[in-house]
Amino acid sequence: MYVAVKGGEKAIANAHALLAKEGRGDAASPRVTYEQIAGQMPVLVARVMNEGSMYDRELAARAILQAQGDVLEAITLVRSYRTTLPRYGYTEPVDTAELPPQRRVSATFKDIPGGQQLGATFDYTHRLFAENGFGGPTIEDENEVEHDEEMPRVADLLGAEALMEPERPRGFEDVEPSDITREPMVFPISRAERLQALARGDEGFLLSLGYSTQRGFGRTHPFVGEVRVGEVEVDYVAPELGFAVPLGRIELTECQMVNQFTGSADTPAQFTRGYGLVFGRAERKAMSMSLVDRALRHEEFAERIVAPAQDEEFVVTHADNVEAAGFVEHLKLPHYVDFQAELGLVRRLNKEFHERADVAASAPAAEETEALA
Amino acid sequence: MTEIQASPAHLPSYNVGYLDEQTKRMIRRALLRGIAIPGFQVPFASREVPMPRGWGTGGVQVTASIIGESDTLKVIDQGADDTTNAVSIRAFFAKVAGAATTTHTEEASIIQTRHRIPEAELGEDQIMVYQVPIPEPLRFLEPRETETRRMHALEEYGLIYVKLYEDIAKFGHIATTYAYPVIVNGRYLMDPSPTPSFDNPKLHQSPALHLYGAGREKRIYAVPPYTDVVSLGFEDHPFQPQVFEQPCAVCGSTGVYLDEIITDDEGGVMYACSDTDHCERTVAAVAALADLETEEVYA
Numbered sequence: 001m002y003v004a005v006k007g008g009e010k011a012i013a014n015a016h017a018l019l020a021k022e023g024r025g026d027a028a029s030p031r032v033t034y035e036q037i038a039g040q041m042p043v044l045v046a047r048v049m050n051e052g053s054m055y056d057r058e059l060a061a062r063a064i065l066q067a068q069g070d071v072l073e074a075i076t077l078v079r080s081y082r083t084t085l086p087r088y089g090y091t092e093p094v095d096t097a098e099l100p101p102q103r104r105v106s107a108t109f110k111d112i113p114g115g116q117q118l119g120a121t122f123d124y125t126h127r128l129f130a131e132n133g134f135g136g137p138t139i140e141d142e143n144e145v146e147h148d149e150e151m152p153r154v155a156d157l158l159g160a161e162a163l164m165e166p167e168r169p170r171g172f173e174d175v176e177p178s179d180i181t182r183e184p185m186v187f188p189i190s191r192a193e194r195l196q197a198l199a200r201g202d203e204g205f206l207l208s209l210g211y212s213t214q215r216g217f218g219r220t221h222p223f224v225g226e227v228r229v230g231e232v233e234v235d236y237v238a239p240e241l242g243f244a245v246p247l248g249r250i251e252l253t254e255c256q257m258v259n260q261f262t263g264s265a266d267t268p269a270q271f272t273r274g275y276g277l278v279f280g281r282a283e284r285k286a287m288s289m290s291l292v293d294r295a296l297r298h299e300e301f302a303e304r305i306v307a308p309a310q311d312e313e314f315v316v317t318h319a320d321n322v323e324a325a326g327f328v329e330h331l332k333l334p335h336y337v338d339f340q341a342e343l344g345l346v347r348r349l350n351k352e353f354h355e356r357a358d359v360a361a362s363a364p365a366a367e368e369t370e371a372l373a
Numbered sequence: 374m375t376e377i378q379a380s381p382a383h384l385p386s387y388n389v390g391y392l393d394e395q396t397k398r399m400i401r402r403a404l405l406r407g408i409a410i411p412g413f414q415v416p417f418a419s420r421e422v423p424m425p426r427g428w429g430t431g432g433v434q435v436t437a438s439i440i441g442e443s444d445t446l447k448v449i450d451q452g453a454d455d456t457t458n459a460v461s462i463r464a465f466f467a468k469v470a471g472a473a474t475t476t477h478t479e480e481a482s483i484i485q486t487r488h489r490i491p492e493a494e495l496g497e498d499q500i501m502v503y504q505v506p507i508p509e510p511l512r513f514l515e516p517r518e519t520e521t522r523r524m525h526a527l528e529e530y531g532l533i534y535v536k537l538y539e540d541i542a543k544f545g546h547i548a549t550t551y552a553y554p555v556i557v558n559g560r561y562l563m564d565p566s567p568t569p570s571f572d573n574p575k576l577h578q579s580p581a582l583h584l585y586g587a588g589r590e591k592r593i594y595a596v597p598p599y600t601d602v603v604s605l606g607f608e609d610h611p612f613q614p615q616v617f618e619q620p621c622a623v624c625g626s627t628g629v630y631l632d633e634i635i636t637d638d639e640g641g642v643m644y645a646c647s648d649t650d651h652c653e654r655t656v657a658a659v660a661a662l663a664d665l666e667t668e669e670v671y672a
Contacts, residue, residue: 008460059385079421081385084393184416184591187519313517323589326426327506333428333458337451337488337647340633341550341569344615349544 023068037061046251046280047071051321052078053181053200055250055279072325079322087182092235092244096254096277097153099230106154107224108258114151119229120281154226155256155273164258164271169300187313191297194316198292199278201319203285209309210291218307220294222274225258229281251280257290264302272301391469392437396420400438400593404584407595412557413525414508419591429462431586432485432504435593439500439584440466440483445473447481452489452630452647459487476650488551490572492629492651495581497598503566505587508594510554510564530562533605541610550615556603557596565602571615571630576602621646624655 024031038045038061048060052075060078067073103119106112118124158164177192185193198206213220231251235244257274261267274294276286295309308314318324388394396418403417422430422437440446446466450459454476462485466472475481478493485502495501507513511521514532524530533554540548553570557563565573566585576583576596583596596602606612620627622643629651631644646652 008455008457009464012457012461012464076421076425077423080423081387083396083420083422084387084391086393086395181420182418184418186416313519317518322421323426326428326430327589328427329425330427330506333487334451334456335488336632337569337630338551338567340631340647341571341615343633345548345550349548352545 019068032065034058034061034065037064043281044071046278046282047203047285048074048078049279050282050285051075051200051202052082054078054082072321076322076325083181087179089236089239090177090179091247092237094232094234094250094252096228096230096232096252097151097156099228099232099252101151101228101230103229104151104226105224105228106226108154108226112151112154112157112226114149121283151228153228153256155258158225158258158271162270165261165273167273185316187316189312189316191293194296194312195275195277195289195293197316197319198276198289201289201316202321202324203282203288205319205321205324206288206292207284209295209315210288212307213291213295213309218295218298218305218310220257220274220291221260222291222294223258223260224287225256225273227253227255227283227286229253229283253278253280253282253286255283255286255290257287257294259294261301267301272297387469389470390437390440391422391465392420392434396434397438400434403593404435404438404595407584407593408582408597410561411597411600412555412561412563412594414587414592414594416591417593419588422588423465424461426589427506428458429485429487429504430588431590431593432487432502432588433462433465433586434588435502435584435586436466436483436485437470439502440470440472442471444482445475445480447475447478447484447650448486449484449489449491449648449650450487451632452491453649455649477654478648478650488567488569489630489647490568490575492626492646492648495575495579497580499581501581501583503568503583503585505564505566505585505590505592507552508564508585508587508590508592510552510562525561528560530556533562534607537605537607537610541607547606547610547613553612554605556605558600559603563594563596563602569615569630570604570612573602573604573612573614578602617644619644621652621655624652624659626651626655 038057041061041064044064045057045060048063048071049055049057052060052063054060056078059081060074063074063077064071067077101117101119103121104114104117106116155164155167159166175190178190180193180196185197189197212218214222229252231249233249234247236247237244253276255276257276259272259274261270261272263269272294274290274292274297276289276293278286278289292309292315295307296312296315298305298310303310305311390397392400400417403415407413407415419431420434422433424430424433436446446463447454448459448463448466450456453459454463463474467474478484478491478495482498483500483502484491485504487504490501509518509521511524511533514536515521515524524532537547537549540546549570551569552564552567553573555563555565555573555576565576578599578601579596580598582598585594587593604612604614615630617627617629617631619631621629621631623645626646630647632647634643634645635641636643646655
């Protein structure tokens with residue numbers, strides 16, 4: 001006799017204990033601390049902060065540790081905490097032209113006011129396993145370079161010559177930015193909402209979509225106008241004070257993608273922009289974001305929609321990896337009630353198919369007899 | 374409003390009932406709107422909750438917003454109280470909301486469910502909370518939200534009837550077995566969540582309040598008490614819910630939804646109630662009756 005499967009509670013407790021054990025590794029080797037992760041895995045921490053939509057190195061590092069390095073799990077952890085925090089308002093726009101860049105490169109000009117600066121990048125490292133196990137030179141090799149020269153944004157230089165679409169188009173209204181984490185998102189959405197969604201979107205998904213535009217699926221003729229990484233001050237106007245107070249500094253990566261545009265009936269030929277702005281050192285994400293942002297702006301330039309990267313509803317609803325991962329993984333939850341319903345249907349259809357086949361098998365014989373007669 | 378306190382060890386802490394009070398208010402407003410327009414999908418600013426999307430995050434947000442100190446919560450998945458995700462969600466509310474929990478349908482004031490409606494008849498003082506994966510009944514006919522929203526606004530439901538007609542043309546009968554579409558209050562087409570069509574008739578003129586939460590898709594909808602809920606069909610091909618030919622092998626109940634349980638690798642199967650609470654209590658009632666009869670014999 002079948003006895004209903006009991007003990008879900010115990011099974012869960014045991015599974016959690018086993019999970020903790022699996023995440024501990026060799027008990028003889030010391031535990032990794034979240035401080036070590038925050039300090040020594042800054043790129044990973046930046047990804048969790050970006051897709052978790054929360055600038056907090058310590059909590060991101062804790063999340064990575066608790067999630068045993070499962071990035072999506074860590075992001076979910078950060079998001080599930082962030083969403084419970086009260087919202088006080090939004091900050092003043094950060095001025096990225098003022099940030100002293102730790103890194104700044106432009107692909108569109110050989111030299112730019114303020115100069116090109118490689119900064120901390122993997123770009124020209126040889127991807128060979130390093131003997132010291134830390135990949136590349138030691139800290140002592142670094143040469144400190146002083147920078148006090150101004151570094152205007154490259155997009156603004158082109159803008160001065162009216163070859164670049166203005167940052168704020170004609171008739172631009174500075175409306176209250178909505179917050180996609182607090183208000184329901186209903187399509188079509190504003191560019192502000194879209195950029196929010198892309199900033200917290202999955203890096204891999206945006207990378208692939210951006211890549212697809214380079215391969216002809218919604219081509220946008222992009223050039224990296226500028227990528228810059230640096231720390232910027234964040235100001236917040238508290239309603240009770242009436243003036244801006246600095247909240248602190250955050251590290252940002254900004255990408256201004258410059259895209260060739262041959263003009264339309266009412267717009268002269270010029271360059272257009274795709275924009276990416278993310279927390280920490282996350283250049284690949286910022287670049288992908290700016291490619292996808294530009295592709296999604298097809299309506300502003302009366303471009304035809306021919307590719308997935310241009311489809312706002314498709315891109316935005318599927319870029320969220322917390323949602324994607326959850327829904328894909330929920331397939332492992334029991335579905336036997338619906339499966340039972342389908343089983344009944346398939347059995348019935350199957351039976352009906354064979355019945356029809358049996359009838360058909362006897363029918364042609366009858367027809368043949370008729371033909372002969 | 375309960376404020377979040379920073380705990381001494383710099384560890385984050387959470388509000389009572391997990392969601393912050395502003396969020397609860399926002400969700401309650403969406404619920405009221407949903408109840409006012411039966412079957413209409415209300416967009417809401419769905420929050421992350423500490424379980425993955427697709428695992429009941431909509432239902433969890435609805436429950437978190439309506440649960441109070443006097444409530445008793447029952448959570449089922451596939452009709453069973455002891456399935457792991459049901460256990461996990463029940464434990465979550467016991468932990469963050471200090472909620473009283475039960476496995477008895479009659480004792481519960483809130484029943485959160487995935488894929489089933491309990492066999493026991495529901496009462497006016499009960500609320501069903503459904504975990505909904507895809508709230509849009511037209512989604513697999515039209516993938517675009519902008520388009521389906523317009524179709525609902527214009528009550529343009531021809532497409533779904535064509536789908537059912539195509540089933541009939543191809544198979545001779547309607548081939549939808551779960552998430553079977555219904556018309557609520559004579560107006561909105563609604564997906565009753567992926568419950569088997571067996572459960573659809575329970576919604577019609579139900580004395581209980583039925584709330585549907587789709588977390589990932591950010592929609593809430595509702596069927597208020599005593600509302601008409603009609604499963605789609607044609608005059609010559611009316612709606613037909615599943616029928617099981619055999620009784621439950623454990624408790625002997627008939628007219629209930631059954632799970633097919635594979636007992637060996639030689640094609641052996643048995644059928645037992647999907648509603649574990651119903652099954653356990655029928656077994657107990659049968660045993661009690663037998664005891665009574667035995668006593669009478671010896672008396």
